[in-house]
Amino acid sequence: MYTIVDYKHLGGLTHEMSVEAPQLAKKAQAGQFLIIRINEEGERVPLTIADSDAEKGTITIVFQAVGRSTDELAQLRTGDQLADVVGPLGRASEIEKYGTVVIVGGGVGIAPIYPIAKSLKAAGNHVISIIGAKNKDLLFWEDKMDSVSDELHIATDDGSVGHKGFVTDILEEVCSKGDVAAVWAVGPMIMMKNCARVTKPFGVKTFVSMNPVMIDGTGMCGGCRIQVGADTKFACVDGPEFDGHQVDFDLAMKRSAYLKNLEAEGRQFYHD
Template sequence: MYGIVRKEKLAPNVKLFDVSAPAVAAKSRPGQFVILRVHERGERFPITIADADPEKGTVAIIFAEVGKSSKQLGRLDEGDAILNFSGPLGNATKIERYGDVLCVGGGVMAGALLYQVKALRKAGNKITTIIGARSKEHLILLDELRENSDELHVATDDGSEGFEGLEFLSDILESKRFAHVITIGPTSMQMAVSEMTRPYGTPTTVNLFPIMVDGTGMCGACRVSVGEETKFACVHGPDFDGHRVNFEELISRMRFYNPNEKIAMVLFDGR
């Protein structure tokens, strides 16, 4: 069992947990994820690692309560425990000294972005960060991102804080030549960022969230088309070249179980 040593509410439906998992914490790197199961009847689902403290033996996860499993997780409290917490899974984000790096994150993935930003800055890069969310109340970790970036821009879908929408990214890309772009957040946002950097030929790393089941390359659930190849995001990714990902196919596959997810939520009795 993996004890929850800290629980914090970061936004209306977003929670942060520090989970005691020394073996996972010892090996975690930005871009990797865990697959967890709340209890013996729960489903396995992936969450990206938002930070790790090898000395304390804790791993931070930040998640949105969107359906049955994430709501079950969100109902746990400090002192409770998670049944399974497997990881770190997937490949870590490639951290190199690129030069000027643009980091674009959205919503609940701000924590995972911060983990990447800290590592990129430590490697000697100059970081411009863009963080976005649906609205002001859904923006999280702004102070921490500002502290760890050379420049920070904020955007919301409804314009309640910072820029409205992502169009302003064109001006940023026009004004500065970046050596590398990384993006993590809603798939539609990662697709938009990749399309906007394509004309500039700026290498763009995306971190994908297809449906995952085993997380070890066995089930095929997480397959994505990258260029002419079929890749399994859990073992070949989750980071890929955003200019080569077939996003339309990915988004359609991510929606495949929506009817079943709605039924599961209707039948959810709170346990």
């Protein structure tokens, strides 16, 4: 069993939890994910690792309560236990010294972008971070992001803090100044698609973190397949990070919209 050692409500549907998982905390690298099960009958929920502390033996997850399992997870508090925490899974981010890098986190995607920014900063890069949310109350981890960034830009859709508009507005401005060697974008698929659209004319390598529905997380079921250029890839073992200029976002969004309807039906059934 894996004990929850810290819980915070970050705003809206978003929750943060730190969980005791010493083996996993020792090995976790930026960009990787884990799969949890709340109890023995629970479904497997994949979540990108938002932080880890090898000394304390803890990992941190940030999630939105948007379905039956994440609603149940959001009810748990410090001292409660999870049946399984499996990982680290997937390939780590390609961390190296690029020069100037831009990190874009949208909404709950701010959490998984943090370890990427932290590792890129530690590797000696000049890190420009851009984080965005619908409004000031849904924004989180500004301090953590600031601590691993040389520049931090904030955007909110309603302008309640920072730039009024999308993270892509700031990304375009930063790229047009030149000198950007690589971009990482994590957030809603439409945001990642638009980040890749913005960087393409500048010829800047752009990594996006794909989170299609996953079942086993080890490359066996094929549920998380996505199209990347001419190849079909499995997000769980080939990713989750891919070249944003090669990903077929329209296909990925179509598949995830289809499954969202089923998820909503399942949630309704559970709550009735």
